[in-house]
Amino acid sequence: MPKSRIRKKADYTPPPAKQAQAIRLNSGTWVAPVMLAMFVIGLAWIVVFYVTDGSLPIDSWDNWNIVVGFGFIAAGFGVSTQWK
Numbered sequence: 492m493p494k495s496r497i498r499k500k501a502d503y504t505p506p507p508a509k510q511a512q513a514i515r516l517n518s519g520t521w522v523a524p525v526m527l528a529m530f531v532i533g534l535a536w537i538v539v540f541y542v543t544d545g546s547l548p549i550d551s552w553d554n555w556n557i558v559v560g561f562g563f564i565a566a567g568f569g570v571s572t573q574w575k
Contacts, residue, residue: 499519518575526570 537560
């Protein structure tokens with residue numbers, strides 16, 4: 492019986508390396524100032540509320556002034572997700 496031909500497998504060649512692309516990590520120039528402003532406004536709102544025994548910033552909102560202050564701080568954290 493004749494011997495069958497043995498096929499030689501091709502050597503492994505790794506795929507060509509991909510060219511690295513530059514990643515743009517620029518955020519708008521507005522992000523940091525707006526973020527810091529929101530933090531400061533929220534903190535100032537809460538501090539003014541406590542220092543004036545609830546008569547300022549808006550007397551009729553009563554303890555909702557705390558929620559407004561934390562709302563500004565939360566908005567600052569929301570804006571901070573855009574910072575790269």
